[in-house]
Amino acid sequence: MSDITIIGAGVAGLWAAYALSQRGITPRLIDRAGAPAAHGCSWWAGGMLAPFCEGALSEPAVVAYGQQAAAAWAGVTHVQHKGSLVVTLARDRAELQRFAQRTTGHRRITGEALAKLEPDLAQPAREALFFETEAHLTPRLALAGLQAALAERGIMIEQAEVTPDDIEGTVLDCRGFAAAPALSGLRGVRGEMVMLRTSEITLSRPVRLLHPRHPLYIVPRGDGVFMLGATQIESEQRGPVTARALLELLSAAYALHPAFAEAQVIETGADLRPAFADHVPRVVQQGRVLHLNGLFRHGYLMAPALARQAVDFLETGRKGDLFHAD
Amino acid sequence: MRDFYGVALDSPLMLGTAQYPSPAVMEAAFRASGASVATVSLRRETGGGQAFWQMIKGLGVHVLPNTAGCYSAREAVTTARMAREVFGTNWIKLEVIGHADTLQPDPFGTLEAAEILAAEGFEVFPYMTEDQVLAQRLVDAGCRVLMPWGSPIGSGLGLNNRYGLRTLRAAFPDIPMVVDAGIGLPSHAAAALEMGFDAVLLNTAVAQASDPVAMAEGFGLAVRAGALACAAGPMAPRDMAVPSTPVIGKAWL
Numbered sequence: 001m002s003d004i005t006i007i008g009a010g011v012a013g014l015w016a017a018y019a020l021s022q023r024g025i026t027p028r029l030i031d032r033a034g035a036p037a038a039h040g041c042s043w044w045a046g047g048m049l050a051p052f053c054e055g056a057l058s059e060p061a062v063v064a065y066g067q068q069a070a071a072a073w074a075g076v077t078h079v080q081h082k083g084s085l086v087v088t089l090a091r092d093r094a095e096l097q098r099f100a101q102r103t104t105g106h107r108r109i110t111g112e113a114l115a116k117l118e119p120d121l122a123q124p125a126r127e128a129l130f131f132e133t134e135a136h137l138t139p140r141l142a143l144a145g146l147q148a149a150l151a152e153r154g155i156m157i158e159q160a161e162v163t164p165d166d167i168e169g170t171v172l173d174c175r176g177f178a179a180a181p182a183l184s185g186l187r188g189v190r191g192e193m194v195m196l197r198t199s200e201i202t203l204s205r206p207v208r209l210l211h212p213r214h215p216l217y218i219v220p221r222g223d224g225v226f227m228l229g230a231t232q233i234e235s236e237q238r239g240p241v242t243a244r245a246l247l248e249l250l251s252a253a254y255a256l257h258p259a260f261a262e263a264q265v266i267e268t269g270a271d272l273r274p275a276f277a278d279h280v281p282r283v284v285q286q287g288r289v290l291h292l293n294g295l296f297r298h299g300y301l302m303a304p305a306l307a308r309q310a311v312d313f314l315e316t317g318r319k320g321d322l323f324h325a326d
Numbered sequence: 327m328r329d330f331y332g333v334a335l336d337s338p339l340m341l342g343t344a345q346y347p348s349p350a351v352m353e354a355a356f357r358a359s360g361a362s363v364a365t366v367s368l369r370r371e372t373g374g375g376q377a378f379w380q381m382i383k384g385l386g387v388h389v390l391p392n393t394a395g396c397y398s399a400r401e402a403v404t405t406a407r408m409a410r411e412v413f414g415t416n417w418i419k420l421e422v423i424g425h426a427d428t429l430q431p432d433p434f435g436t437l438e439a440a441e442i443l444a445a446e447g448f449e450v451f452p453y454m455t456e457d458q459v460l461a462q463r464l465v466d467a468g469c470r471v472l473m474p475w476g477s478p479i480g481s482g483l484g485l486n487n488r489y490g491l492r493t494l495r496a497a498f499p500d501i502p503m504v505v506d507a508g509i510g511l512p513s514h515a516a517a518a519l520e521m522g523f524d525a526v527l528l529n530t531a532v533a534q535a536s537d538p539v540a541m542a543e544g545f546g547l548a549v550r551a552g553a554l555a556c557a558a559g560p561m562a563p564r565d566m567a568v569p570s571t572p573v574i575g576k577a578w579l
Binding site: 102234 | 381
């Protein structure tokens, strides 16, 4: 296991480098724009480590591996173990019932119990689902944490625009949607987010609003900053957030708490999530190149497991269940 | 069997392509249901959904693009023209929404757009209420398929006005009709076929089921049952019980 090069320093590439470094290997790590920033979709993530909530619409592998994510991240960044909360507006109560049927790891809370968790969301008749064991992190801090951990072990991110063809030896291609020409079945799914700042609302944990048309999640980042996400559109068009997306995200947030209307919009973002048809990430071997890709909306949830399987393969030749034929 | 602008369908089931957990689940649902038509919305994917569109073409069924989310005839016409380019079909499910909350179709906008599109050679499948007068106007405008709603889009309430649907069916015996929207259960779909409708179109009921693939199979069986029942000539309901075995010799008076 020598001469390993990782291309792409988003959440997948950083985790691959970290997993290798934990086994005493020092890979090269190359990214077209250098350190993690707005050029990669990891930058725009929510950072929810919510395997049970994701289970409502995801394959079992996401739920299973996702449960290991919080522990994996604890070594490199601050992980908040506050659980997550799922709520609806009054007229959509049936949605909560459906969500409860489709997920595990939750309990139903109302009234005082809800007020104790999130006073700003408590309403007399409101019910919520509390996923107590879920967690969240701040993506940009988490990426910086990984970068720092790698730097300690002498792994620095080199800035260069390369493809696996330019590199000799073993390559872990972690370029996300940029690798689409090399990977059949990989598509981009557009996502859009908004960051708000307000001192009028306090939340301690991610909150998901189930809505028949405009589902929304809000992740508190601390200091009155909230990340609102995320649209999911079958489009590979990049470009700034659309007015429609803003309207939908902000209207849903406003419906959840009117004080969001007074918040400052401090940032918006849009990017393409790389996804395979089943929305489960894959390791795909093409000769000396291993692709780690298709993390879809589960980058922070699934990158540790994906990286581990890739590194296990390099070490032992065994292919885990996230391996997929090309 | 009435055909759809010259196309005879293998199955009277049309399935939408939105809201599935993943494209893989969508594909499996199509296979399990035997659906013969996939509807696809172009509205939100403007200019960049090639990968997803390829997946839909890859389902191997007829593609019926729709103008979902359009609130005016003009928007709908623009979307229809784009759809024709992307999918290379003259078929268009015309949807002009009149009310944001109930998603009721706007009959006036629908008629206006239908006239324009028919003149441009489109084969229009207009989404409409069960109004018989509107139906006549749409037929006059050149529509050779009608798509009355069962109930509001995504509501799953089933066939809300059976009397109206039955009247409409009887009034246009030569026009193929699809009950579109509001179908929540296979029994709703079967009922529509039993009443003589030529197909049903649904999306949410399958896509948002806990097990979309199993639900899709259920719908496939239901439309087959409904179509068989319709063709077999259903008995008429009676007020008086009629024994199915002879009662002579028993004290039955």
